[in-house]
Amino acid sequence: MKKPATNSDGVKKCRRFYGHGIPHVPLEDIAGKLIVVEGADGSGRSTQIARLVDWLETSGHATVQVGLKRSTLVSSELEKAQEGNILSRTTLSLFYATDFADQLENVILPALKAGFIVLADRYVYTLMARDMVRGMDEAWLKNLYGIALEPDAVFYFSVEPQELVQRNLAKNASLDYWESGMDLGFSRDMFDSFVKYQTAMQAAFHKLRKNYGFTIVDGNRPVGSITRELRKKIRALLAAK
Amino acid sequence: MKTFAELNFPGRLIAVEGLDGSGKSTQIYLLKRWLEAEGVKVYFSEWNSSELVKSATSKGKKRELLTPTTFSLIHATDFADRYERHLLPLLRSGYIVLCDRYIFTAFARDVVRGCLPEWVRGIYNFAALPDTTFFFKADLEVSLNRILEGRPKLKFFEAGMDLHLSNDPYESFRIFQGRILEQYMAMSAKFNFIVMDANQHVEKQQALVRKIVSERMDLARFKRRGPLPLPPAIQPDNKAKEAEEDLAA
Numbered sequence: 001m002k003k004p005a006t007n008s009d010g011v012k013k014c015r016r017f018y019g020h021g022i023p024h025v026p027l028e029d030i031a032g033k034l035i036v037v038e039g040a041d042g043s044g045r046s047t048q049i050a051r052l053v054d055w056l057e058t059s060g061h062a063t064v065q066v067g068l069k070r071s072t073l074v075s076s077e078l079e080k081a082q083e084g085n086i087l088s089r090t091t092l093s094l095f096y097a098t099d100f101a102d103q104l105e106n107v108i109l110p111a112l113k114a115g116f117i118v119l120a121d122r123y124v125y126t127l128m129a130r131d132m133v134r135g136m137d138e139a140w141l142k143n144l145y146g147i148a149l150e151p152d153a154v155f156y157f158s159v160e161p162q163e164l165v166q167r168n169l170a171k172n173a174s175l176d177y178w179e180s181g182m183d184l185g186f187s188r189d190m191f192d193s194f195v196k197y198q199t200a201m202q203a204a205f206h207k208l209r210k211n212y213g214f215t216i217v218d219g220n221r222p223v224g225s226i227t228r229e230l231r232k233k234i235r236a237l238l239a240a241k
Numbered sequence: 242m243k244t245f246a247e248l249n250f251p252g253r254l255i256a257v258e259g260l261d262g263s264g265k266s267t268q269i270y271l272l273k274r275w276l277e278a279e280g281v282k283v284y285f286s287e288w289n290s291s292e293l294v295k296s297a298t299s300k301g302k303k304r305e306l307l308t309p310t311t312f313s314l315i316h317a318t319d320f321a322d323r324y325e326r327h328l329l330p331l332l333r334s335g336y337i338v339l340c341d342r343y344i345f346t347a348f349a350r351d352v353v354r355g356c357l358p359e360w361v362r363g364i365y366n367f368a369a370l371p372d373t374t375f376f377f378k379a380d381l382e383v384s385l386n387r388i389l390e391g392r393p394k395l396k397f398f399e400a401g402m403d404l405h406l407s408n409d410p411y412e413s414f415r416i417f418q419g420r421i422l423e424q425y426m427a428m429s430a431k432f433n434f435i436v437m438d439a440n441q442h443v444e445k446q447q448a449l450v451r452k453i454v455s456e457r458m459d460l461a462r463f464k465r466r467g468p469l470p471l472p473p474a475i476q477p478d479n480k481a482k483e484a485e486e487d488l489a490a
Contacts (some may be wrong), residue, residue, distance in 0.1 A: 023309050023355030073306055074315070077297040087293070088325035090367055094318040095294070101310045143363035147310055 018212075019146015022105060027149075032112035033237060034149060036123040038205070039157030040198055041179045042167035043219045044226065048157075049119050051227050052234070056117055061238075064111040067121035071102035082178065093131050097144055100124060104149065112149075124148045125156075125212060129204035133197070134184065142211075153237055154212070155230060156205060157219035161198035165191065244370045245332055252332030253458055254369075256343035258425065259377035260418050261399070262387035263439045264446070268377065269341050271447045272454065276337060281463045284331050288342035291322040302398050309354035312398070316347055317364050324368055337463050344368055345432060349424035353417065354404060373457055374432060375450060379439035381419055388414075 015027055035052075037045045053063050069075045078095050081087045087095065100123075111118050124145045131141055159167075168175055175190050177183075181197025182190065209216075215233065217226060245254050255272070257265040269285070276283040289298060298315050301307040307315070331338055344365040351361045379387075389395075389411065397403065400410040401417025429436060435453060437446055454460075 020357045020360060023357070073301050073311060074297040077293065081293055087322065090325055091318055091321040094314060094321050094364070098297075098311055098314040098318055101308075101314055102306070105308050105310065106306075140363065140366065143360060146360060 015152075016150050017146065018148050018150055019143065021149070022101075022109075022147055025105070025109060030109075030112045031115040032117055033153075034108065034112060034118045034120065034151040035234065035237075036120040036125075036151045036154040037157065038122055038125050038154060038214065039219060040159065040164050040201065041176060042164045042171065043157035043159045044223065045121055045157060047223060048226060048230060049121055051223075052119060052230060055227075055231060056234075062114075062116045064107065064116045064118050065121065066103050066107055066118060068096065068126065069099055071099040072106070073102040074099050089131070089134050089136065093127070093136060093141075093144075096127050100127065100145075101147055104147065108149065120151070123151065123154070125154070125205065125208055125214070128208060129201050132204040132207070133181065133200045153233065154214040155217050155233075156209070156214040157217050157226075158202070159219040161195045161202070163220060164198055165194055168194075242366065242370050244372045246372050248369055250332045250369075251335040251462075252338060253372045253463070254328070254332060254338045254340060254343075255454065256340040256345070256371040256374045257377065258342060258345045258374060258434070259439065260379070260381075260384045260422060260425075262384035263377040263379045264387075264443065265375070265377040265439075266341055267443060268375070268437075268446055268450055269339050271443075272450055273339055275451055276339075276454075276460070279460055280465060281460055282334075282336045282465055283339060283463075284327065284336050285339045285341070286323050286327060288340075288346055289316060289319050291319045294319040294322055302396070305397055305403070307398065307403070309351065309356050309403070312354060312403075313347065313351040313356050313361060313364075316351075320344070320347070320365070321367070335463060337458070340371065343371055343374070345374070345425065345428060345434075348428060349421045352424055353401070353420045370432065373454065374434050375437050375453075376425060376429060376434035377437050377439035377446075378422075381415075381422060383440055385415055385418065 015030060017027070021027075037049055039045050049065065053065065056063050069078055074095060078099055081092070081095065108118050108120070128138075128141045128145060132138060165175070168179070175194050179197075180190050180194040181200070182193055184193075184197065186196040187193040205214075208214075217229065219226065245252060255269075257269045259265040273283055273285050289295070294315065298319065301311065301315060328338055328340075347361055347365060348358070352358050395410045395414055400414040402410060402413050404413070404417065406416040407413040425434075428434075437449070439446065
């Protein structure tokens with residue numbers, strides 16, 4: 001993970017946006033922490049987040065959860081658009097960015113100001129990776145998501161695509177259209193397409209990691225062992241306050 | 242950034258820009274009527290009109306949920322949807338596309354709301370520039386009076402009330418529109434706006450618009466060749482029917 005920027009006294013500098021950020025939003029006096037969990041469907045994100053919330057709340061920390069497609073502003077419209085698969089890629093990309101910005105300004109930032117620990121089930125990295133796989137310009141994406149707040153920690157759950165297929169099928173007996181990247185036309189066989197798409201997504205995440213620095217968590221391990229690793233890292237993060 | 246002509250599109254895009262109440266919508270409507278009468282393949286697209294995004298935008302506006310950032314992004318989403326689904330294919334097939342407001346509206350309005358100019362322009366850099374942009378410049382007072390006469394109740398975002406410029410919607414609207422005009426004027430030269438004197442009579446302006454368009458574009462190139470052919474299955478039947486009717490008469 002990228003070390004938080006420190007000044008000469010070794011004190012953590014105030015947090016920052018990736019780019020110019022959100023107009024009229026100062027970042028002083030933000031007391032909370034933003035923790036992001038990234039990874040494909042079936043990588044164990046929601047299981048681990050549920051466990052973290054349990055643990056954090058029992059330890060006396062207030063938490064808030066956010067995730068993709070959960071904004072008041074556009075979530076239902078976005079859902080509808082995806083069902084029909086009628087949006088072109090730039091439109092879908094901007095629609096997701098709107099959803100993200102709405103949650104950032106109306107949920108994440110106010111919660112952080114109030115001292116909450118915000119757990120994000122996916123963040124801008126998934127949105128960027130999806131668009132990169134679909135051939136969108138990286139500089140364009142970097143500018144677009146210059147509004148995003150840099151999290152205190154990003155955990156990327158890495159699981160082999162072959163293992164992801166098994167987990168998704170065991171859970172739903174089917175593969176999700178979008179998580180299989182069927183819109184890309186890699187293959188008409190959903191199984192093949194899923195593996196190809198998830199492999200491309202992992203490559204995109206590794207590329208993003210160079211600029212954004214995530215902690216890679218080996219998601220092939222047992223649930224309990226992953227939880228222990230996360231707790232240890234988050235405990236250190238909270239102690240650094 | 243290049244124009245559609247520079248990108249070798251067979252179609253051409255004409256945009257109108259200006260403050261609310263500058264008369265730009267009337268002018269582009271009359272331009273459309275003329276082009277249609279000339280037999281030109283023409284399509285009209287309005288700012289903030291994509292069906293899909295509309296419900297989110299109106300919800301956001303009604304419930305005052307929008308921030309400068311989400312206001313900007315949701316309009317960009319609307320634009321991208323119209324651009325990719327309608328504008329690009331039509332321009333590829335040789336249409337003249339008329340846009341009531343184009344990316345310059347976002348460049349002016351979102352920046353007045355506080356978004357960083359580079360961020361806004363970066364988001365819209367997937368769009369090509371219009372081949373011709375008319376900017377309708379009326380005196381601020383003229384525009385304000387036109388709006389305030391016709392529609393005395395100003396909407397929250399329209400009046401720029403989210404910027405807290407004034408508690409009085411009318412005063413807020415005046416300041417907001419004044420700032421947007423400043424932004425437009427600052428980008429006018431860079432984007433080759435044809436600045437129209439919108440204080441003039443409607444007819445006089447329209448005559449000039451038509452003259453400029455016909456000078457800049459060879460309209461014959463955009464005409465449909467003959468009427469649309471009927472589907473082959475229907476054609477002979479219809480002719481037979483017509484012949485029968487003729488006989489009966």
